[in-house]
Structures are given as structure tokens and as C-alpha cells.
Amino acid sequence: MRLIRLGAAPSAVGADVRAALSTWGVGDAVLGGVALLGVQPPDCPMPLDAVIVLGRGVLVVVGVDLPDPAKRLEAPLGGQWRIDGWPLVRGDGATSPAAEALEATKAVARRIQDMRGEPLPVTTVVAVGPYVGHVVQPTADLNRGVRVLHPKPTTLLAAARELATAERPCSVDHAAKLIAVLAATGTPPSAQDLRAEGFPTAVADESTMLLPRVTAAPRRSRPAWLPYAAVGVALAVVAAVVVAVSSGGGSQAAPTAGTSTLPTTVVVDGRGFTPHGADRTGDCGAHAFGDVRAWLAANPCSRLDRAQYETTADGRKAAVAVAELAVADGGRAEELRAVASAAGAGGITALVKEGRGWSGGPASFDRSAIRVTATGGAVRVAQAVWSEGESAPTDATLAALAEQALRLPAG
Template sequence: MRLIRLGVEPSQIGVDVRAALSTWGGGDSVLGGVALLGVTPPDCPRALDAVIVLPRGVLVVVGVDLPDPAMRLEAPLSGQWKIDGWPLTRPDGATSPAAEALEATTAVARRIQDMRGEPLPVTTVVAVGPYVGQVVQPTGDLNRGVRVVHPKPTTLLAAARELATSDRPCSADHAAKLLAVLAPTGTPPDAGQLRAEGFSDAAADLASASTLLLPKVPPAARRPKWLPYAAAGVVAVLLVVGLVVALTSGGASEAASSTSAAPQPTTVVVDGRNFSPKGADRTEECAGHAFGDVRAWLAGHLCLQLRRAQFETSVDGRKAGVAVSELNLPDAARAAELHRVASVAGSGGVTALVKEGRTWPGGPVSFDRAAIKAVTKTNQVRIAQVVWVDGDSDPADPALTALADQALRLPAHQ
């Protein structure tokens, strides 16, 4: 367990939480993971004693200071808490401190979802003290993923093992993104440090997989394999599986493109117009694939991920190339700031894939003098660039600017 202290724990019992976690030591020999101590994630209603990011789950730890030590604590999620048979009274009139803990957990889960973080289960640990001999919780509350414990190394370890139960382990890259989402002011550990804490080398990006687009098989490259599937009372179903011709590219990048080609999705339709996908890319290195003022801004700010995609379409029989980029920022405020920079004429933008050698037959050789449109939504900034494949392009061309508006609704992945 790697500890990162970002602030003072908001409760007195939070000191015991930190002490218990520190006894596990670094590495994954006991449990692994990273604990953010004294952290206040964006949009969270309160400071948290800890957020523990584990390879198979996220634990939100909220400390509750009791007025006195207790031999027995009855701690339902809804209803009166009782200390040794006596009702717990608080100045604010609340009968169950668990409600505040659940509110914080909900905020953390929403933050991870909005930022497109790894979809790990987010559960709650309510740490109580100064001392509690026995905690009684209803079975239904336990099934909801909430544990009320006096924070000792053994009780926290048992809670973590019971609650962090994702079927798919989190990779080191996804863990770094999660940590940046939860604590955007700090710098997450590097991939090597995260692997030492039990995070895997890689994991399939199931959260971003699209089920709406089907693989496209060019007729010239089709190599059918008939796969029969039988079910009682139903005739066999035959599935044609094809191989896709690699995208050709100019210069030294041609060999690299031929070895990394992937099946391309079918045509995407926006407002009745067909857009043919011509390649996509994803990276966490945002500034290195931008230019102008946009590159300068990204070099000084945290960017979680850049997705790029390119398409081909036609307007009144004239072919056009389309480049779409999607930048994921830690929060809406920074997305709005980047949007202001990208919306200024001549301020730069994101480098199109064709400039990095990802061309396609009959496509544009560059996106110079492209019509550019940018839009922001929550923590994302989307930028669309459109040029004519043949002839000169004018950034003020009404046909190109209208096409750029449509392109903002294209997916940045294929």
C-alpha cells in the first residue's frame, strides 16, 4: 500500500486510519493499492479521511468521532445509532452519521463516471473511534457495500478484501488516471510504482468499447471462415469473419501502419450524411500531438487522455476529409479554459493523424487551412477540422464550416 498524504485528516480517528494503512508497508505483499489521505475530490461535499484505490475496487473512508469509547456500537445506515444501548446524539440532530458517508461515496462514484475513469466498484468504510469493541450492522447494510469498523490493520484489511471484488483488475495506466481524477492537484505515481503496488500491466478498455459499430470487411481482403453455432430447434447460424486490409501510408510509416491496422467500423451517419472512418488513435500524451497556443496550454496543464479519429465524406459530390479530436480534462473549469484557447482563430489545435503518416488512399495530404470548430461538454473539449480533398480550402467556406459543426458529433473512437 502506497500512502499519499494530501491534507490533514478531517476527523481524529483519521489518524488511526493512516496508522493502520502504514503498517501494511509498500508493495503488494499484503494488499497493494494507493491510499490518498486527507483528500477532497472535486464535487465531493466534504474532505475524506482516505480514498483507497485498489486493483479491484475503490474504498471511500469517512471518519466518525464518537463522544466516548464504546464496547458495542449499533450502526444502521438508516435509523438511530446506539452506543452501549444509548442513542447517539449530535449537535446537528442527525441520528446516523452513515448518511454523510454514503453521500460522499456517491459523489466519488459520480466523479469517476463523469471523468470516464475505470469502472471499479466504489464502496464505503465508516471508521469509528476513539475505540469500539464490537460493531453491529444489519445484513442488508453489509450487502450494500458498507462497513462500519474501528480502524485497525486487521479490520481495514478485512473490509478491503470483502469490498474490492471487481472481476477485472485495474491496470497501472488506468490507476494513474483514477488517481488524477480524484486528486487533480497532485502528481500520481508513475506506471512502475503502480505496478509495484499490484496494478496490472494492461487491461482491456471495456468502458470505451462501442457496440453500435460493426467491423467492415473490404471485398478484396475477405477470407471467410464459416463458424456454425447450433441451438435446439434453430438452424445453424453462419458467421463470416474477414480480415481487413491495412491502411497504406506514405514514407517510412508505411510498414508500421501495415502491422498495426485494425478492423474499421461501418459508415457513421450524422444528420443523414455518411462518414467513412479512416483510422483512430488514443494516447495520454496530449501536448505532443498539438500545435500553437493549444500545445502551449496543454504543456502546462494536466490532460487525462486524447482521442483522435478521421473520416471521409462528400458534399454535393465533392470529397472532404474530417479530423476529430477529443481531449479529456480533470474538470469542467479546465475544459472551459482550453475551449476558450482553441476557439480563437489561429490559436492552433490538435495535429491530424494524416500529418503523422496516417493517410488513406484518395484522402487529403494535410489539414492546412481547415475549417475548425470546437465545443466543450463537462470535462471534454472536442475539436473538428474539415478540408476539401481536392483543391484549396478556405476556413470560412460555409460548406466546410457547416460540415465541421456536424463533425463535432462524430465519435472520436472507431
């Protein structure tokens, strides 16, 4: 199990979750997979203690901090939770963490489905602490793919093996994409690391994936739960609580949101790029300038695709413009690549220069970092600038963004 720490544990019992996962060690000798710790997937209303991506399933692990150690916990999803016979309630009258559990897990399931990630079963482990000797769950809840337990290495391992039950394993390529879908920051593990964690080798390596756009949900404060006596007298106030309860698989899975009305986000190497317009034309020279325009006037070009995107790097908003030109053959493509790569030789006009900007975007792509490639009869030109402030062609961060932008769709 490879651990990737993305944030602090949102519950006190989250420390026990991390400790249990770390005992399994790196590699697939015990179980394998990748655990995203302290992650808050886009559109999920709260941070989660862990999301574990396994070869045959995804486990959402969330923590419930009880006021004291318990011998017995009754934990129905749709009813009153009781700790050693005492009702567990909250100041606003809530009697079970299940409502927030369902909300959080449905958000994770929707995220995977809407992003067209690998269709693995999404199930949930509710980690309770500081200690619970015995947990009572209704059979119907168990059948929905939910386990409430005190997180020890053995109990977590048993739950993972019971819940991850997909018929076919998730490949290295699909695992990398799934991790990128769930973690909005960082870069997925390498293919070598994923193979070491038991994911089978993919047939083909795809570096980009078209994804429906999502907006980050605001982080909510976590509710406090109190155990009450039968007469309703509060005994203690506990720390914040987060629970996610899975919809399981099959007919219980969250419905897939329609993507036809949504704009898209494209993920490259774990970085999300939000599109802000695209264009296709057969008149390549009309949208070029300098030596590039002169070259296009003397050589055939059948199609020009252009697109522009917004992303974030080093805490700053940046914009990238991508253009792809279809020329007669590989020889001419290499000629055009050499012309477009030369400093001061001109280039392709970005859409923002033609009045297709967006709120918060750059006024132009002047002084951008530029990268150009030629493959067969296609030439791709990528530019990157900061949305605000000064840009420079030698800016290392912008140069890296331009390199990534070469793999973005141009149309």
C-alpha cells in the same frame, strides 16, 4: 500499499486510519493498492479520510469522531446510532451520520461512473474512534458493502479483502486513470509503482482519457454529534464528523448520469483540461499565417483540426491551443514541423483570434510557448499562454503545458 497524502485528515480518527495503512508497507506483500489520503474528489461534498484503489475494488474510508471511547456502538445506516446505549444525535436533530454518508459515497460512485473509470465495486469503511470495542451492524448493511470499525491494521485489512471482490483485476493503465479521476491535483503514480502495488500490466498505455466535466462542490463544515441520555440531556460536544456509506455494488450502485449533454474534460498526466471550442476545416492555409501559410499554399493539406482548452498551473489559469494538420506524407510532415518550429516563422491561428474566446480566457496566444511534432502524415502544433498577465515563449511552466497539450484531442 502506496500512500499519497493530498490533504489533512478531516477527522481525528483519520490519524489512526493513516497509521494502520502505513503498517502494511509499500508493495503488494500484504495487500497492494494506492491510498489517496485527505482527498476530496470533484463533486464530493466533503473531504474524505481516504479513498483506496485496489486491484479489485475501491474503498471509501471516512471517519466519525465519537465523544469518548466506547465498548459497544450500534451503527445502523438508516436508524439511531447508540454508543453504550446512549443515543448519538446532533444539534439539528439528526440521529445518524448515514444521510451524509450516502450523499458522499454516491458522489464518489457517480464520479467514477460518469468519468468512465474502471467499473470496480465502490464500497465503504466507516472508521470510528477514538476507540470502539464492538460494533453492531444490521446484516442488510453488511450486504450493501459497508463496514463500521475502529481502524486497526488487522480490521482494515480484513474489510479490504472482504469488500474488494471484482471478477477481474484493474490494470496498471486503468488504475492510473482511476486515480486521476478521483484526485483533481497531482500526478498518478508511475506504471512501475503501480506494478509494484500488484496491478497487472496494461495491454496498451493510453496517456489521455476523455472525461465528462465536473464542477467542484463547496467544502462543507462537518457536523458535531452529541450523545444524549434517555431524558435528552446533552453530555458532550464532539469534533466534526464525516461519514461516507457505500452503495456497494450491483443494483445498489449510483445511477450513471447522462454524459451526452455535458461538456468534457480531458486528463493528461493527472492534469484536467477544460475545452472551450473546436473546429475542423479543409482549408488549412486560410487559418495560418507567416511562413506556415506560405508552406501550406505550396503543399497539399487535406484537414485542419483545432481546439482550445483551459487549465490551471502554479495557481494560475492558463490556456492551450492545439492544431493538427493532415498532409500528404511523412516527408512533408517533417518539412512543415521544421517550418512551424522556427522562431518567428508564423503558425496556426488560434480560435480565440477568430472571435471564439471565453470568459476569463486569454485575448490572444501572442508570445506563447510552442511545441510541434510530426507523426506520419500528421503535424501537431500546441501553444500555451497565461489567461491573465504576461506570457513568454521561454516560460518553463508554459512550455510544460504545451508538451502536455500535444496529447490533447485536436477536434
